Amino acid sequence: MRVTAAGTKRVSMAALICTRLGNRPRLIYRIHLDRGPAEGRPKDFTETDYARLLDAAHQQFGGPIVLNTHVSRTMRQLIDARSWLTVNQLPPYAHEFNPVEGVWSHLKRSLANLTKHNLDQLTALVKTRLKRMQYRPGLIEGLIAKTGLGLQPCVIPAIEDP
16 A cells, blocks of 8 residues: 655555464554655565565464465565465455455545645654554454455365275
């Protein structure tokens, strides 16, 4: 998600919601600031930035991750290099199955009626609002429930030989 301040400056965010049986769900996010035009500097998250987010999720939570994103060749290589990572890619354009979309919706509503801010103020507001969401497990559980997906570990029954 991106939130734009004056001019071409913007705050980009990426997040994951992680669940593990017996634990509360967790919201893990990263923020990228684009302070305006500069050659060679990425304006948005790169595959490496997303890989760092996945690494942070693994360090903080250690659970499987449901990833809803386009998987480029570079991202596929970064995923394959992480033996601890299980990725279940959701169908493209199926935002209703991604609980993080609810995070962005909630965040946008909380920023909707604010007056214009500079990039640093906007970044601070976004961080504060996301941090608050991290400490509301009921909200995160509700966003997961809204998807209709059972994000619990699958148990595959053993098949008996005849």
